[in-house]
Amino acid sequence: MQAETLTPLNIKHYTDGDFVADSEFRYHFYLSIAKHKVSCIIADPLNARVVSLKTFGSPDIDFLKINYDDWKRLQDILQEIKPAYKSKFVLIDNDDCLIAPESLCNIIELEAYYQLHKPILNKSQMLYSKLHIFNTTAVFNLRNETIKFIRFEMPNADLLHQSQLFMKAIVKSQIEEKENKIFVNVHQEFIEVLATDGQNLLFYNTFKYDTETDFIYYILSVAEQRGMESNQIQILLFGDITNSDNAFEMLKKYAARVQFGDKLQQYFYPEAYNQFSSHQHFVLSSCLLCE
Numbered sequence: 001m002q003a004e005t006l007t008p009l010n011i012k013h014y015t016d017g018d019f020v021a022d023s024e025f026r027y028h029f030y031l032s033i034a035k036h037k038v039s040c041i042i043a044d045p046l047n048a049r050v051v052s053l054k055t056f057g058s059p060d061i062d063f064l065k066i067n068y069d070d071w072k073r074l075q076d077i078l079q080e081i082k083p084a085y086k087s088k089f090v091l092i093d094n095d096d097c098l099i100a101p102e103s104l105c106n107i108i109e110l111e112a113y114y115q116l117h118k119p120i121l122n123k124s125q126m127l128y129s130k131l132h133i134f135n136t137t138a139v140f141n142l143r144n145e146t147i148k149f150i151r152f153e154m155p156n157a158d159l160l161h162q163s164q165l166f167m168k169a170i171v172k173s174q175i176e177e178k179e180n181k182i183f184v185n186v187h188q189e190f191i192e193v194l195a196t197d198g199q200n201l202l203f204y205n206t207f208k209y210d211t212e213t214d215f216i217y218y219i220l221s222v223a224e225q226r227g228m229e230s231n232q233i234q235i236l237l238f239g240d241i242t243n244s245d246n247a248f249e250m251l252k253k254y255a256a257r258v259q260f261g262d263k264l265q266q267y268f269y270p271e272a273y274n275q276f277s278s279h280q281h282f283v284l285s286s287c288l289l290c291e
Contacts, residue, residue, distance in 0.1 A: 009056040009076060016270035019051040024083035027051065030287040031081065031154065032162065033063050033146065034093035036188065040080040041287045049268040050285060054080060064094055064146060071149040081153055088157040089290050090150050093283075095190040095206040096121060097140035097163050102130065110139040131164040131290065133171065134201035138164045160290060162283055163192060163204070166238075169286035171198055174265055175236065182223055183261070185283065186239035191215065193222050202226070212247045220254055230254055236261045238282040264289075 032039040042052040138161035179197035195203035207218040233255035260279040
């Protein structure tokens, strides 16, 4: 569906009083592309501070499928990209991704590994990124039109996958006894499930879900695989879920403890972040870990 036929984007902006728009040369810029949402994050690495988060959402646009001409019509987003920031990063947020051993050091090996587990999208390319976590590589599949937009509009940007940023943020968090917990990052149509002891990757995978029952099943299956009894299961939730969702209430029936995560404590954030729960933009709030 073409962007020009759609209703205006739903734009939300959370900004810091210390943000100086005319000083872009001191900031790092992060563009996150998800299915129905694009997010722009600006951070000041010198002061370990996130200064701005702006989200552009639409249930009618699949930002991972639109073509380059449609991207060019999204002027609100293009305006955010233009300034000459110190560094730029693009973060891909999809489930067309696998975590592979870092020893698979070239795209041919990584593509072969990917095809063992997932189908390759039509008119697409295989890409990979490393955030130096658990000696792993994120190998992911992205349509050519999305890559064209990134390379034409942000030619010098580092292209990364958010899966490894999620892992890195969990490891850097202040959560104790990580090995006894399951970490779940909730997206609109899929979840990321992670288990780690803080030093090693014990489990990571993505699962598409259509119903709350699917949602619960996948998490509990991982817990069973990890050898956890129901009275041992501790789940930390991040992302697109609230305590009023049925899935949250259902989880509490099967796990000893279910709670929401918190943003990283080593960074400073805009006061405007108080408008949403700290678990909801956990990965985006961790963007400085891309350095």
